[in-house]
Amino acid sequence: MADLELLDRGYSAIMAEVVDRGRAPHFTELAADLGIGLEEGRQLIHDLVAMTPGWVHPGTDYVASFPPFNLQPTHYSVTIDGQPGWYAQCGLEATAIRWLVPGKTARIEAPCLCCGEPMVLEMCDEEILAVDPEPMVGYTSAEIGGSADSRPFR
Amino acid sequence: MNLFRSEEHAKRWNGYDPAMADALKPVAEWADIFSNPFFRQRGRADYISWTRSDDGAATFTLLRSQLPRPIEATR
Numbered sequence: 001m002a003d004l005e006l007l008d009r010g011y012s013a014i015m016a017e018v019v020d021r022g023r024a025p026h027f028t029e030l031a032a033d034l035g036i037g038l039e040e041g042r043q044l045i046h047d048l049v050a051m052t053p054g055w056v057h058p059g060t061d062y063v064a065s066f067p068p069f070n071l072q073p074t075h076y077s078v079t080i081d082g083q084p085g086w087y088a089q090c091g092l093e094a095t096a097i098r099w100l101v102p103g104k105t106a107r108i109e110a111p112c113l114c115c116g117e118p119m120v121l122e123m124c125d126e127e128i129l130a131v132d133p134e135p136m137v138g139y140t141s142a143e144i145g146g147s148a149d150s151r152p153f154r
Numbered sequence: 155m156n157l158f159r160s161e162e163h164a165k166r167w168n169g170y171d172p173a174m175a176d177a178l179k180p181v182a183e184w185a186d187i188f189s190n191p192f193f194r195q196r197g198r199a200d201y202i203s204w205t206r207s208d209d210g211a212a213t214f215t216l217l218r219s220q221l222p223r224p225i226e227a228t229r
Contacts, residue, residue: 007202015196051202068193076157090155095185096193113156114163121157121181126189131181135160138184141171144155144221 002044009034010044011052014066019100022085024063024071054089068093068100079107092138098123105129157181177222190217 002010013033017025025033031041042061049055054065057072064072067089076088078097081104088094094108107130108121122130158164164178191213195204204210 004203004206008200011202012199015201019197048202068196091157092155092184092188094157095181096188096196099189099194100197102197108157110157112159112163113169114158114166117159119157119159123185128182128185133159136181137158137161137164137178138156138181139158139164139167139170139174139178140155140222141169141174141177143223 002040002047006034006036006040006044007048007051010048014045014048014063015100018066018069018071018086022069022071022087024066027061065089068096075110075113077109079109080104082107090140092140092144094121095123095138098125171224173224174222175225179222187217187220190220192217 010030013030014024017023027042027045028038030045031038034041034044036044045061045063046056049063049066052067054063054067056062057064064070069078070076070087070089072087074087074089076091076094077084078086078088078094080086080101086097088097088108091110094110097106097108098104102125105122105124110119111117112119119136120130120132121136122128156167158167161178164170192205192210195201195210198204205214
């Protein structure tokens, strides 16, 4: 496990790339950015996704999820100040994206898993700007922070 | 961890579990839970260190107390 200072730098670097570009750096890019060895960078990716909690695509070193965002597309499409290119890890984490884009409007569009009809949620800082339809609810069938293999689906 | 058009839609979802009925909340209530500093502070340069600080630990304890748990786990 990397030391705290490196974990901080790694987390910050990955999050900055995800917020700016909707992608996570490959471990070779992360290593170059932080001035560390390739294997140290690769291990840092795995350490950080385990504690955030996100995940890599199974059997790879590719970051698939880094909450509140998902790098692998989900049905929670996100636009920030009208610019598309992001996805939320889940419907509940979608409500936390606004904290990473202060002063900007985060718009989440998703189909309802029951009927497929569209939903829209817009938030900016402390304000909920739009909820359509108005009775929109959130639900999880498992404890938040539960087993890793159920995280995308609960 | 999904959004639905209404409570009725969530209950009709094939993944709905009555044991987690407490986890069915208006999206505004979930947005409030996800306003906890544990989520707000993700942009800080020392986020991982902060989560391990006394302040971060207290925040996480508060967050855990706000999260719904399965009915059998609360008995």
